[in-house]
Amino acid sequence: MYKNKISIVGTGYVGLVSGVCLADFGNSIINVDIDEEKVAKLNQGEVPIYEQGLKELLERNLKDERISFTTDSQEAMEESEVIFIAVGTPPNDDGTADISSVLKVARQVGKYMDGYRVVVNKSTVPIGTGRKVAEVIEEELEKRGENYNFDVVSNPEFLREGRAVNDFTDPDRVVIGTESEEAQEIMTEIYRPLFLDDVPFVFTNLETAETIKYASNAFLASKISFINEMSRLCEQVNADVNEVAQAMGLDSRISHRFLRAGPGYGGSCFPKDTRAIVSMAEEAGIDLELIKTGIQVNREQKEYMADKIINELGSGEEGSQLAGMTIGVLGLSFKPETDDMRESPALTILPRLIKEGAAIQAFDPEAMKNAAECLDEYERDIVYCANEYDVMKNVDAVVLLTEWNQFRRLDFERLKRVVNQPVFFDLRNVYNEKEVAPRGIRYIGVGRAARPAEKSEKI
Numbered sequence: 402m403y404k405n406k407i408s409i410v411g412t413g414y415v416g417l418v419s420g421v422c423l424a425d426f427g428n429s430i431i432n433v434d435i436d437e438e439k440v441a442k443l444n445q446g447e448v449p450i451y452e453q454g455l456k457e458l459l460e461r462n463l464k465d466e467r468i469s470f471t472t473d474s475q476e477a478m479e480e481s482e483v484i485f486i487a488v489g490t491p492p493n494d495d496g497t498a499d500i501s502s503v504l505k506v507a508r509q510v511g512k513y514m515d516g517y518r519v520v521v522n523k524s525t526v527p528i529g530t531g532r533k534v535a536e537v538i539e540e541e542l543e544k545r546g547e548n549y550n551f552d553v554v555s556n557p558e559f560l561r562e563g564r565a566v567n568d569f570t571d572p573d574r575v576v577i578g579t580e581s582e583e584a585q586e587i588m589t590e591i592y593r594p595l596f597l598d599d600v601p602f603v604f605t606n607l608e609t610a611e612t613i614k615y616a617s618n619a620f621l622a623s624k625i626s627f628i629n630e631m632s633r634l635c636e637q638v639n640a641d642v643n644e645v646a647q648a649m650g651l652d653s654r655i656s657h658r659f660l661r662a663g664p665g666y667g668g669s670c671f672p673k674d675t676r677a678i679v680s681m682a683e684e685a686g687i688d689l690e691l692i693k694t695g696i697q698v699n700r701e702q703k704e705y706m707a708d709k710i711i712n713e714l715g716s717g718e719e720g721s722q723l724a725g726m727t728i729g730v731l732g733l734s735f736k737p738e739t740d741d742m743r744e745s746p747a748l749t750i751l752p753r754l755i756k757e758g759a760a761i762q763a764f765d766p767e768a769m770k771n772a773a774e775c776l777d778e779y780e781r782d783i784v785y786c787a788n789e790y791d792v793m794k795n796v797d798a799v800v801l802l803t804e805w806n807q808f809r810r811l812d813f814e815r816l817k818r819v820v821n822q823p824v825f826f827d828l829r830n831v832y833n834e835k836e837v838a839p840r841g842i843r844y845i846g847v848g849r850a851a852r853p854a855e856k857s858e859k860i
């Protein structure tokens with residue numbers, strides 16, 4: 402049985418969730434970060450991100466002393482035979498992934514290791530990075546005149562924000578890319594509860610594992626762009642995209658998952674990883690046309706949603722279409738159950754509405770602090786409200802932007818009483834025209850059948 406300590410460098414979504422969950426699997430974890438404040442809070446059991454179930458799991462494993470947090474990477478790396486790299490790989494301006502933090506950690510491994518080490522890349526890194534990590538470690542060892550043995554493993558992470566603990570502890574697969582049998586055995590021990598639970602393990606080489614991560618994200622992102630493009634067609638031909646997606650999904654080769662039309666995908670992964678795979682393919686002389694088009698469709702979809710609102714409500718006067726109007730916005734994060742605003746459709750749609758003269762009243766259960774930071778240049782145009790019904794007060798339209806559970810059962814009678822104009826844009830197709838329109842509220846979804854002519858006049 403594998404007994405040594407494991408270092409996990411990085412305490413973001415991936416590093417922290419991996420650390421806490423692997424501790425819960427019975428491993429002894431040292432979680433390292435350069436952020437002193439974060440480390441101090443984590444040692445007190447405070448979780449800096451909003452993630453279901455994480456706090457309870459952290460508290461339990463801190464109490465049982467299976468996990469600790471530190472800024473001292475040297476001590477952590479000296480004490481651990483296995484070192485996970487889970488630091489950020491943000492996009493450079495040209496779309497390529499910035500792997501400087503990953504290589505920095507690799508350099509530290511080379512500096513501090515004092516025996517055999519398994520270095521596990523959990524960050525999403527360009528194909529070939531595993532080999533670079535090995536080179537950097539070799540360089541450092543050479544400088545020291547040492548010749549310790551080590552293996553590099555690619556172990557990409559597939560968790561979703563908001564469901565991270567669940568995804569980590571009940572994954573569809575675990576991918577382990579390494580040519581070393583010893584490292585493979587150690588990795589299997591670390592994930593032993595999943596291995597025993599018959600979770601599929603994919604053992605492959607470094608490059609294949611790195612490619613699996615990008616290919617998976619690019620496929621899912623393209624699937625969303627596909628249905629979003631279909632939604633535009635549906636609007637023109639009196640079809641309903643929800644029904645189309647549902648029926649398509651009944652074909653098990655297609656599956657209905659990730660086939661929900663909406664305002665476009667956001668978040669820290671799909672936008673960044675699709676751009677990165679396109680860049681790395683270009684470097685390899687390959688033009689990923691399909692993925693490039695998916696990215697373009699997604700960019701357009703966010704604008705298309707803003708156009709939808711402006712065209713429906715606007716005066717026709719370019720630049721001041723929405724002058725004097727107030728629009729209520731429900732949800733700001735890129736998806737429910739997270740406070741993450743990265744690449745959220747709200748960051749495209751709200752500025753467009755404001756530029757056309759609208760004032761915004763908005764509410765999000767978790768993301769308002771982050772939203773206020775991201776949208777600080779529009780500070781004077783956005784009022785952040787206490788709840789969904791305050792958002793609706795005296796507005797000229799309500800826009801459902803993120804499908805938080807509490808927005809899935811709105812009191813439309815109350816909405817009608819407090820709004821100035823009863824217009825409801827449902828950008829996540831949570832409702833449908835049949836249930837909303839009979840209450841005297843104009844309903845506009847995404848890719849839904851065009852309304853009958855007599856109902857389509859503006860109110």
Ligand SMILES: NC(=O)c1ccc[n+]([C@@H]2O[C@H](COP(=O)([O-])OP(=O)(O)OC[C@H]3O[C@@H](n4cnc5c(N)ncnc54)[C@H](O)[C@@H]3O)[C@@H](O)[C@H]2O)c1
Pocket residue numbers: 410411412413414415416433434435436439487488489490502505506523524525526558559560561562669670
């Ligand atoms: N967020 C997700 O849902 C998700 C899912 C799968 C994969 N990924 C990938 O995992 C990686 C990490 O993503 P994240 O969302 O956890 O990032 P994040 O930005 O939330 O966290 C990164 C953490 O690493 C720390 N850090 C940076 N440099 C460091 C260093 N040299 N030493 C120690 N700590 C350092 C930062 O302080 C930060 O706490 C990325 O490559 C990302 O693409 C993310």
Ligand SMILES: O=c1ccn([C@@H]2O[C@H](COP(=O)(O)OP(=O)(O)O[C@H]3O[C@H](CO)[C@@H](O)[C@H](O)[C@H]3O)[C@@H](O)[C@H]2O)c(=O)[nH]1
Pocket residue numbers: 525558559560561562563618621625658659660661662663664665666667668669670671674735736
């Ligand atoms: O049918 C769908 C499904 C998702 N989305 C949008 O797609 C984005 C991403 O959603 P989701 O995949 O749930 O969130 P992430 O946390 O970004 O997770 C993705 O990115 C992670 C980081 O790489 C991967 O680990 C996960 O497997 C992958 O799902 C969000 O804006 C969603 O609103 C849709 O519009 N329609």
